[in-house]
Structures are given as C-alpha cells and as structure tokens.
Amino acid sequence: MKFSCVAAVALASAACGSGDGAHADPDLGVESSDTGALLAHADPEASGSCQLPDGPRTVHQMKGPLEDLQGDCVPTWTQEELNAGFTRIRDERMITLPENPGFERRIPWLAADNGCEERAQAASYYLTNWDYTTPYYARVLVKPNKRLILKTDNEPGGSVRWTHHVAPVVRVDGRLMILDPAVEPEKPLPIEEWLPRFSVAGEVDVALCRDHAIGDGCFAAAPVAPSPPQIGDKAAGLHLRLTAEWGVQEILGRDPHRVLGDCPPWVECEAEPTPDENRPPTIRHFRTDRLESEVFFPIYVIGDNFVEGVTTVRVTGNGVDEIALIDSSTMRSILLASWYDPGEYQVTAANGAHVSQPVVMKISEF
Known part of the structure; x- marks a missing residue:
C-alpha cells in the first residue's frame, strides 16, 4: 500500500x-x-x-x-x-x-x-x-x-x-x-x-x-x-x-526544443551543425534573465548562427549607432557588455557582409 x-x-x-x-x-x-x-x-x-x-x-x-x-x-x-x-x-x-x-x-x-x-x-x-x-x-x-x-x-x-x-x-x-x-x-x-x-x-x-x-x-x-x-x-x-x-536554456545558448525534448544533456545525440560564417545570423528576441519578458541589463541576444569571434551586433536608435561590445557568445546566444538607456533600438547581427534582419529591442526602466 x-x-x-x-x-x-x-x-x-x-x-x-x-x-x-x-x-x-x-x-x-x-x-x-x-x-x-x-x-x-x-x-x-x-x-x-x-x-x-x-x-x-x-x-x-x-x-x-x-x-x-x-x-x-x-x-x-x-x-x-x-x-x-x-x-x-x-x-x-x-x-x-x-x-x-x-x-x-x-x-x-x-x-x-x-x-x-x-x-x-x-x-x-x-x-x-x-x-x-x-x-x-x-x-x-x-x-x-x-x-x-x-x-x-x-x-x-x-x-x-x-x-x-x-x-x-x-x-x-x-x-x-x-x-x-x-x-x-x-x-x-x-x-x-x-x-x-x-x-x-x-x-x-x-x-x-x-x-x-x-x-x-x-x-x-x-x-x-x-x-x-x-x-x-x-x-x-x-x-x-x-x-x-x-529561458535559461536560451541564455546558455541551447536549443530548448532539442535539450528539453529528445536530447537532454545526459543523452548522447547526433552533434548539431556548427555555425556558418558564410550565412547571415538570425535574431529572435532578447532576454535579461530566464523569466523577464522586459529587457534592461544584462542583455542577451537570442537567435541562431552566431559565430564566436566573427559575429558582430549593431545597435542603433535613441542617440546610439555602434557596434556593441560582446561579453560572450555561443551559436544561439550573445551576451552584450554594453549598457543602453531605456528606449527603443534596432539591432542587427552580422557575419561579415551577411547581415540579419533588424529586430526592435525595447529597453525598460530597471
């Protein structure tokens, strides 16, 4: 019983x-x-x-x-x-x-x-x-x-x-x-x-x-x-x-559909494709942490085909037009080292001449 x-x-x-x-x-x-x-x-x-x-x-x-x-x-x-x-x-x-x-x-x-x-x-x-x-x-x-x-x-x-x-x-x-x-x-x-x-x-x-x-x-x-x-x-x-x-899988640079699906870390799975610097990256959205839908700081750029040491992130708007400083990078996540004031920005990522579509990033008050 x-x-x-x-x-x-x-x-x-x-x-x-x-x-x-x-x-x-x-x-x-x-x-x-x-x-x-x-x-x-x-x-x-x-x-x-x-x-x-x-x-x-x-x-x-x-x-x-x-x-x-x-x-x-x-x-x-x-x-x-x-x-x-x-x-x-x-x-x-x-x-x-x-x-x-x-x-x-x-x-x-x-x-x-x-x-x-x-x-x-x-x-x-x-x-x-x-x-x-x-x-x-x-x-x-x-x-x-x-x-x-x-x-x-x-x-x-x-x-x-x-x-x-x-x-x-x-x-x-x-x-x-x-x-x-x-x-x-x-x-x-x-x-x-x-x-x-x-x-x-x-x-x-x-x-x-x-x-x-x-x-x-x-x-x-x-x-x-x-x-x-x-x-x-x-x-x-x-x-x-x-x-x-x-959210934390995205921040870690993992594919949530994969790692929370059939390929958790304790299962041996076929290796994922490596990023290709000859193709443009994609940006899906931005994160500050695993739960918040609003973005303030730190800023994680969530997407795909980011190449460490190659991919750059450009931020424009609200008086800013710059290549952002990058703290760390994986194939699916980039942690920016830059701080931005509250407001709206357009963000693109690029592998050399291969540039992503722009995505709006709204920085909220902390």
Whole structure:
C-alpha cells in the first residue's frame, strides 16, 4: 500500500535558491478522495524499529546532523525499483503547458537555480501514480550565515546558491538513496554522497519528511495525499519553473526544443551543425534573465548562427549607432557588455557582409 506525501502550495512560498522568503502554512494541501491512501503511515516493509511521530512535526523539530538521521520509516525500494524509478522520473515527458500543448515537458531538472520543492513534489506525485511506494523528502537546511553551493553546467554563472534544498529519498538495502537529477542526472546518490555535492559538513541539518517538501511542515497529523503539479497559473507552481527552464536554456545558448525534448544533456545525440560564417545570423528576441519578458541589463541576444569571434551586433536608435561590445557568445546566444538607456533600438547581427534582419529591442526602466 502506498502512502502519500505531496501538498499543493503556492509558488510564492517556494524558493530553493538564494531567497529567504516567508513560508506558507505547511498544512495546506489537497484532500484525497481515496481514503485508503490515508491509512498507511509507512512502508509496510519498514523495520520494526520505525517509530513515527504521534502527531504533526515541523522540519525544525525533525532536523539534525546526518549522522543522527533515523531512516527506518523511509519507504523501502528494491535496487531494480530505484534504477527504473530514477530513470523514468528523469526522462518521462508527461507535462504540457496550455500555451504549448504540442510539446511535452519533463520535470524541470535543467533549472537548478530555483524550484526544488516543485520538482520534489512533482516527482513524488508521478512516482505514486506509477505505483511506486511514495518516497519521503530529504530536506537540507543551512545553519545561520551559511549557503549551499552547487556547481552546474545548467546555470550561466556555473553555480547556484541555495539556503535550503529538498529531493525525494527512499531506502535501498538499508541505505538512504536520493533521486535528484538536478544535482546528479546519471544515477541516484546515497545521501552521504549527495550532500557534499552542494554543502559542507557541519554547516547543514537534514530532516526526513513524509508529508511536506516546503515551509515549516514535515509530518502532518495524517499522511497528505499526493496532488498533481500546479501548471495552470503562469506565475506560480511548476508552470513558472518550466518557463524559467526554457529561458535559461536560451541564455546558455541551447536549443530548448532539442535539450528539453529528445536530447537532454545526459543523452548522447547526433552533434548539431556548427555555425556558418558564410550565412547571415538570425535574431529572435532578447532576454535579461530566464523569466523577464522586459529587457534592461544584462542583455542577451537570442537567435541562431552566431559565430564566436566573427559575429558582430549593431545597435542603433535613441542617440546610439555602434557596434556593441560582446561579453560572450555561443551559436544561439550573445551576451552584450554594453549598457543602453531605456528606449527603443534596432539591432542587427552580422557575419561579415551577411547581415540579419533588424529586430526592435525595447529597453525598460530597471
């Protein structure tokens, strides 16, 4: 029998990143009509030493150093279930957004900067629906004045900084195993190998939570039924994380249709064509970051067929007519080093005599 662990929460209360925003009420959730899902408090194969709390507990009541973790109540999976469940939760494309219904998406593992709560809850929901025993959540909290730092190729700066982190956890052959493709896309990690990827020993506490991946909650008074990811609101939940994932792929110079489709970084695919300096580049739009539709600074020119060291960008308008300084360049993304005042500009890119069509760039007030 499965127990359920996922609570539906508003995105405003969720930040697996550098912010320290207020948390929502940890007991917000969706009631399940399946009363059977609320009867089992733990994995039936858990050892007799499992002692669940006799009432609700906060993450702060349950947290402690890694060496003091009591994992007997964490659901037990076989090694085969672990391997298959990890691969499926990493690779399955089962989410469609209303604005792009023809393109199925995975859980946004390629947007590590923020959204670990949404990823963990979505993974728990889907694994439960696929008849896996619902995982617990391994929640990592930093001590005062400390930070978690993850080095990753999926961030323009090469690393992200968090105040906390969370991922699904199960027990396999007595070891706590973490399913977190945002940190390690190749395989599940034992918890003692997962933590050093982004934390320093002695600077964090860990809690094993059955019911809550977010806020102050850890154990509810009764198991919380899984609820589907929130994708209906563009400004909240998994929808916002999926939008951010698309944006960061563009900033990184990747083709989102490719990398969020059949060719994620952990899959070997046929190499893409190289840019051709004998053809003009194209400009599609501009970005400042992964979410903003308005442009201010920094300015990323998003397009195609940019050739590093060859492609130039010309900016005209609002009293400006110049070849912009370029900070960095990939085939699909150019980061400008120049600053421009608010206003409208025309931008072209050129590979020598091969010039793109002009595109209007509107710089907004910061």
